Amino acid sequence: MGTTRNRQIEILFSGEPSFRARQAQEALFSPVFRSWDDVSSLPKSLRERLTDAIPWNRFVPVSVLGNARRDTWKALLQAEDGARIEAVLMRNSRGQFTVCVSTQVGCAMGCAFCATGRLGMTRNLAADEIVDQVRFFREYVTDNSLDGEVTNVVLMGMGEPLANYEEVREALLVLVGPMSVGPTRITVSTVGILPGLGRLLDDPEWPPVRLAISLHCADEERRRKMMPSTAPGFLDELARWSDAYTKAFPEKRRHLTLEYVMLSGVNDTDRDLRNLAKLARRMGRVRVNLIPYNATGSGFVGSPFETISRFRDGLAREGVTVTVRKSLGGDIAAACGQLAGKTVRKEEES
Numbered sequence: 001m002g003t004t005r006n007r008q009i010e011i012l013f014s015g016e017p018s019f020r021a022r023q024a025q026e027a028l029f030s031p032v033f034r035s036w037d038d039v040s041s042l043p044k045s046l047r048e049r050l051t052d053a054i055p056w057n058r059f060v061p062v063s064v065l066g067n068a069r070r071d072t073w074k075a076l077l078q079a080e081d082g083a084r085i086e087a088v089l090m091r092n093s094r095g096q097f098t099v100c101v102s103t104q105v106g107c108a109m110g111c112a113f114c115a116t117g118r119l120g121m122t123r124n125l126a127a128d129e130i131v132d133q134v135r136f137f138r139e140y141v142t143d144n145s146l147d148g149e150v151t152n153v154v155l156m157g158m159g160e161p162l163a164n165y166e167e168v169r170e171a172l173l174v175l176v177g178p179m180s181v182g183p184t185r186i187t188v189s190t191v192g193i194l195p196g197l198g199r200l201l202d203d204p205e206w207p208p209v210r211l212a213i214s215l216h217c218a219d220e221e222r223r224r225k226m227m228p229s230t231a232p233g234f235l236d237e238l239a240r241w242s243d244a245y246t247k248a249f250p251e252k253r254r255h256l257t258l259e260y261v262m263l264s265g266v267n268d269t270d271r272d273l274r275n276l277a278k279l280a281r282r283m284g285r286v287r288v289n290l291i292p293y294n295a296t297g298s299g300f301v302g303s304p305f306e307t308i309s310r311f312r313d314g315l316a317r318e319g320v321t322v323t324v325r326k327s328l329g330g331d332i333a334a335a336c337g338q339l340a341g342k343t344v345r346k347e348e349e350s
């Protein structure tokens, strides 16, 4: 695992009284400060050492693009090595903000309908880099006097979180710890890497965040065509894993979500509906979240609104808890599956 800034601070301040390192670590994740220089409780000499050695944010913003409705903002962020990723800020109907963060530069999973999948994989993001997307937007909300605060975080940007297990876990621990984001306000979305799902069941350090599994098809062969990472026996393994998950975490708030992007003629027929209802019942405590497809130039066509409604009603009739995702940010290519680390228009929002 990469050296976190927390560790760098400890090393930098090894000759100082231990409370100094703690002060610096707390300041880094506090919403009050904007730079090391703001932390006036630290002597100036220590602030200068921090400024020279440890970046306040691991990213430099290249651009921030807001949509016309002013409910979605997409940031193109550049890391120290030049890698570029995207993070998205969304305002919900209650006026609170959710930050959608990336966990990798690109993605190796190659899902056919996803713009990130077409990029291939460059590298994992470090825990600090995952957390800094949230810190960037937390400051952005304040600096631009957007009304409300960042309360929710979804790991649904570029990359597959469970393919970057250690750094993601470390980032989650910082989010639920010093950054005070409630674990039920954090959702990790995964394509369903079975070893990763198995690992988190037995991991005492994995925080009690919500999990969403990108299912998208309840027929294994056809799922593999859409999502080449589908392992042999995936659906059976997933149902078995879900049993174990429910036994390990019987609390109701730990329910699982199955994400299902609706693609016309691909996974939206009556047979698909029956397969999905059957799997959902087999898995037990799950909710299905139907996702309208966002255009990515992949050749797929999203299911029409009427088909999505029919699917929703059909699932509900089968006793499955189902919601339809409100898609934000399509007009600035900031919606699910559209993140590809480049901007068409470079506009700086002031």
Ligand code: SAH
Binding pocket: 113, 114, 115, 155, 156, 157, 158, 159, 160, 161, 189, 190, 191, 213, 214, 259, 261, 291, 292, 293, 294, 295, 296, 336, 337, 338
């Ligand atoms: N790699 C993780 C998280 C990032 S993708 C995962 O796949 O779950 C976040 C969500 O967006 C996933 O459910 C993904 O399947 C979905 N998605 C990908 N491309 C999409 C598209 N073009 N339209 C709508 N949703 C899409």
Ligand code: SF4
Binding pocket: 107, 108, 109, 110, 111, 114, 115, 116, 117, 118, 157, 158, 159, 160, 191, 214, 337
């Ligand atoms: Fe990767 Fe998720 Fe896109 Fe699939 S949908 S390619 S797992 S980011």
